[in-house]
Amino acid sequence: MTEPVLACSDLRYAYLERFAALDGVSLSVAPGETVALLGANGCGKSTLLKVLDGLIFPDSGEFHAFGEQVLEDKLEDEQFNKGFRGRVGFVFQNSDAQVFSPTVREEIAFGCLQLGLDRATTADRVDDVVSMLDIGELVDRAPYQLSGGQKKRVAIASVLVMNPEVLLFDEPTAALDPRTQFWLIELLHQLRTAGKTIVLASHDLDTLPELADRCLVFSEEHRVVADAPTGELLADHDLLLRVNLVHERSQLLRR
Amino acid sequence: MTTSTAQSQPAPAWLLQREVALCPCGCIGKRRKGSYVAKTLSGASGVLRQAMSSDDIAAQPGLLQRLDPRIKLVSLLGLLVTVALLRSLPLLAGAYVVTLVLAAASKLSVTFFIKRVWLFIPIFTGIVVLPATLSIITPGHVVLPLWTWHGQPQGFTEQGLHSAGLIITRVATSISLVVLLTLTTPWVRLLAALRSIGVPRMFVLIIGMAYRYLFLLLDTVDDMYTARKARTLGGGGDSAAGRRFVAASAGTLFGKAHQLSEEVHQAMLARGYTGDARSLQVFRLRRIDVVWTICAAAGAVALLLADRGLGG
Amino acid sequence: MHIPDGYLSPQTSAVFTVSMLPLWWQSARQVRKVVKSRYVPLLALGAAFSFVIMMFNVPIPDGTTAHAVGGALIAILLGPWAAGIAVSIALLIQALFFGDGGVLAFPVNAFNMAVLLPFVAYGVYRLLAGNAALTSPRRVWSAAVGAYAGLNAAALATAIEFGVQPDLFHKADGTPLYSPFHLSQSIPAMMLPHLLIAGLVEAAVTAGVLTYLQRANVPVLRINAPNVALTPAEVARRPVSPVRVGMVTLGILALISPLGLLAPGGAFGEDAPEDLDLARYHLSAVPTGLQKYTDFWGNALLPGYGDGSPWQYVVSAIIGMAAIAVVAGALVWLLRRVRGGEAGAADIDGGSGVDTPPVKEGSGSPA
Numbered sequence A: 001m002t003e004p005v006l007a008c009s010d011l012r013y014a015y016l017e018r019f020a021a022l023d024g025v026s027l028s029v030a031p032g033e034t035v036a037l038l039g040a041n042g043c044g045k046s047t048l049l050k051v052l053d054g055l056i057f058p059d060s061g062e063f064h065a066f067g068e069q070v071l072e073d074k075l076e077d078e079q080f081n082k083g084f085r086g087r088v089g090f091v092f093q094n095s096d097a098q099v100f101s102p103t104v105r106e107e108i109a110f111g112c113l114q115l116g117l118d119r120a121t122t123a124d125r126v127d128d129v130v131s132m133l134d135i136g137e138l139v140d141r142a143p144y145q146l147s148g149g150q151k152k153r154v155a156i157a158s159v160l161v162m163n164p165e166v167l168l169f170d171e172p173t174a175a176l177d178p179r180t181q182f183w184l185i186e187l188l189h190q191l192r193t194a195g196k197t198i199v200l201a202s203h204d205l206d207t208l209p210e211l212a213d214r215c216l217v218f219s220e221e222h223r224v225v226a227d228a229p230t231g232e233l234l235a236d237h238d239l240l241l242r243v244n245l246v247h248e249r250s251q252l253l254r255r
Numbered sequence B: 001m002t003t004s005t006a007q008s009q010p011a012p013a014w015l016l017q018r019e020v021a022l023c024p025c026g027c028i029g030k031r032r033k034g035s036y037v038a039k040t041l042s043g044a045s046g047v048l049r050q051a052m053s054s055d056d057i058a059a060q061p062g063l064l065q066r067l068d069p070r071i072k073l074v075s076l077l078g079l080l081v082t083v084a085l086l087r088s089l090p091l092l093a094g095a096y097v098v099t100l101v102l103a104a105a106s107k108l109s110v111t112f113f114i115k116r117v118w119l120f121i122p123i124f125t126g127i128v129v130l131p132a133t134l135s136i137i138t139p140g141h142v143v144l145p146l147w148t149w150h151g152q153p154q155g156f157t158e159q160g161l162h163s164a165g166l167i168i169t170r171v172a173t174s175i176s177l178v179v180l181l182t183l184t185t186p187w188v189r190l191l192a193a194l195r196s197i198g199v200p201r202m203f204v205l206i207i208g209m210a211y212r213y214l215f216l217l218l219d220t221v222d223d224m225y226t227a228r229k230a231r232t233l234g235g236g237g238d239s240a241a242g243r244r245f246v247a248a249s250a251g252t253l254f255g256k257a258h259q260l261s262e263e264v265h266q267a268m269l270a271r272g273y274t275g276d277a278r279s280l281q282v283f284r285l286r287r288i289d290v291v292w293t294i295c296a297a298a299g300a301v302a303l304l305l306a307d308r309g310l311g312g
Numbered sequence C: 001m002h003i004p005d006g007y008l009s010p011q012t013s014a015v016f017t018v019s020m021l022p023l024w025w026q027s028a029r030q031v032r033k034v035v036k037s038r039y040v041p042l043l044a045l046g047a048a049f050s051f052v053i054m055m056f057n058v059p060i061p062d063g064t065t066a067h068a069v070g071g072a073l074i075a076i077l078l079g080p081w082a083a084g085i086a087v088s089i090a091l092l093i094q095a096l097f098f099g100d101g102g103v104l105a106f107p108v109n110a111f112n113m114a115v116l117l118p119f120v121a122y123g124v125y126r127l128l129a130g131n132a133a134l135t136s137p138r139r140v141w142s143a144a145v146g147a148y149a150g151l152n153a154a155a156l157a158t159a160i161e162f163g164v165q166p167d168l169f170h171k172a173d174g175t176p177l178y179s180p181f182h183l184s185q186s187i188p189a190m191m192l193p194h195l196l197i198a199g200l201v202e203a204a205v206t207a208g209v210l211t212y213l214q215r216a217n218v219p220v221l222r223i224n225a226p227n228v229a230l231t232p233a234e235v236a237r238r239p240v241s242p243v244r245v246g247m248v249t250l251g252i253l254a255l256i257s258p259l260g261l262l263a264p265g266g267a268f269g270e271d272a273p274e275d276l277d278l279a280r281y282h283l284s285a286v287p288t289g290l291q292k293y294t295d296f297w298g299n300a301l302l303p304g305y306g307d308g309s310p311w312q313y314v315v316s317a318i319i320g321m322a323a324i325a326v327v328a329g330a331l332v333w334l335l336r337r338v339r340g341g342e343a344g345a346a347d348i349d350g351g352s353g354v355d356t357p358p359v360k361e362g363s364g365s366p367a
Helices: A045-052 A078-087 A104-114 A119-133 A148-160 A178-193 A230-235 A237-242 B036-052 B069-085 B089-105 B110-118 B121-133 B158-184 B187-196 B201-231 B239-270 B287-310 C010-034 C037-055 C071-078 C080-097 C106-129 C137-163 C183-216 C218-222 C232-236 C242-262 C278-283 C285-300 C310-338 C343-355
Strands: A006-015 A019-029 A034-038 A060-065 A088-091 A166-170 A197-202 A214-218 A224-229 B142-149 B152-157 C058-060 C064-066
Touching (some): A006 A045, A045 A060, A078 A088, A088 A148, A088 B239, A104 A119, A119 A148, A178 A197, A224 A230, B069 B187, B069 C010, B089 B158, B089 B287, B121 B158, B142 B158, C010 C080, C037 C071, C037 C080, C071 C106, C071 C183, C080 C106
Parallel strands (some): A034 A197, A088 A166
Antiparallel strands (some): A214 A224, C058 C064
């Protein structure tokens, strides 16, 4: 078995030292794998993604990425910081938080410039990503003028332009219109076939079989209660009911 | 079955009924002027918004807009020092006229520019300098006697008026220079320029974030006054409940603001931000920058030399 | 307390610029060590908070305005170096975008409000608070006294910087080139409103927020005091989210805001610059403020008085002002008792207390 890209053991995290968000979570992601984190709102999925992106640090437990332990202290090291940030990309749930530059072009260029890529190479990469995601007409506009779907595309472009090995998506399809949703699912497919490792948080079960190889299910007590291939897991209706992922009147159960 | 689900409580009956609003619509001719504080605050956030997001002005193809922001920042600082050193009233007035010319050359509406500058002056300088024109503060040759004290005429003195004139013209010119800088430079480029003249990363990062918070705080406080106004519609009323309401709504907003700002910070970190704002735009010195620098330096030296001759 | 450009000689600014540069550099270093990157949003919030507090100002007749700064609170929560950064940034934004305080005068203003104030306030606070538990009342009144002393130290420094200008820089015929007010005029003009109003506002904001944090969010109090042992009661206490902390902070702002009504209908008062009419600023702005002042007190204290004849305005205005005077008097009396009748003397202490030793932070990471 190959060495995992991301490995967490027994993570615990509490907001304000009191409100638990992760209570002993372990996870291991192999290269090229697509893993979905499932669970009701507030079960700790977003917190786990932020730990995986080195944005918050667990109160106890360890997190290794690419074979190295990730610590707050180490991320202050310039070399380690650039290495880690360049290899892991994070698409936030709230696109408003992610688009903060004066123009779309600046927004997409931000990450590459921060990592020290020169301006000419950056500009070329920006052009490539822009044409790949078909957002050419947006580049000179201000992000706050965009619609929700357009913002999401820009946010994704701003992460893809750095060409990370690992992509983290927090609720990627939430609050998107059907066409953008479909576009996004297609894109995730492409990225999978390109060999990217993907971790995504979701509570949208309908699109899951197309998206993920494996699913981790969080209970409302902030623990992982199941870790199984997608098809197997979606068949376990009792479990889905128990963790509040489906309601007894959901479509899924009638199938 | 109504809209409620099997598990949750059924909706209260009144929610399912159509009813008129709690108060009838329409005017009854009773109006109040907007709260002074609310006006102050919304005015403040308005000015701030206008000042900080004057990107449309900053995007116009004017003279100052074409300059490298670093050159602009440094040269305007130099001109500020020059203005501060001038001792002659006519030369200061001349320098003020030059700022108007610069504003026009930068496609700013001159009337807007003058209003923008003089808005600040009466409050921060105009009123407070008045007593200094009188002989009680600034003794000297009385030009307009107002009263007598122990047989001596007292009133406006030549020295006092001259001093007040010096201060007001100098303040006006200084503010004009600063307004020229901030109106013709996009906020992001100004931050980058600050960084490139040696302001520590930490400061630039916090300035950037503080400005996002500022709008939210001002809006929040503004909303609190609006809410208080709404509460006191009929005068009196339950003020404790009103306060709670105000605090709760303001708190929610504030919480959201804080959360959003923290997320923005995380999103920046996630893409490798370490406090240095890099821009795709290259700061390249062009001929216009060189010409401008020479002109500004020559102007400053000329003013100072003339001041030696005229002032004293 | 904001000194505009044109009031100080460039020589004065130069001296302060040279002395502020190492101080800013040192504060950036200190903050990176103690505060760490994840508290950067908190610092930014501090800067914005200080900015808003400084907007509520009362004009005083020597070229400046009286207002609280909020620097004492930030110094107590995040350390005086962090407060230095937060207040400096608030001042910079004001100088660049509002013309409130000059750009050349920025280092001078920063010295008064971002260095002197937080360090005096923090020094007094640490001296008085000793090793008391984080939730003890002693910490609250120590903070209030510190804030009062710090603000007045800053005001005194401003007055001195103004007051020396006419003696140092004038033309041959005696025409002052910069600020025309002498020390004998600038010190009383500055100190009176600060001793009577602004100092109390600073003390009230600081003590109010601190009291709230003691009940609601002890971890925030520990950021800058990681070595103070927690009492069992504090450990058991349930922290409240930052949202509620923000709520209360703004609530306190709202409570002190009637003071802001005394400010002239200044740059911020007018939505439309077309309305600009100089005479209005001198003649009718304060009465407008007074009327709204009346509104507030009418609604708060005398329900029903706010909607009628001018007489009622006048009556409720007088009552409102009397209420302020009583509250201010009571606070002064209280401070005098607390400090053994040395309320006045402490400011002189504060003024010369530049070298009050800043208490070194432990290297322990925040809770």
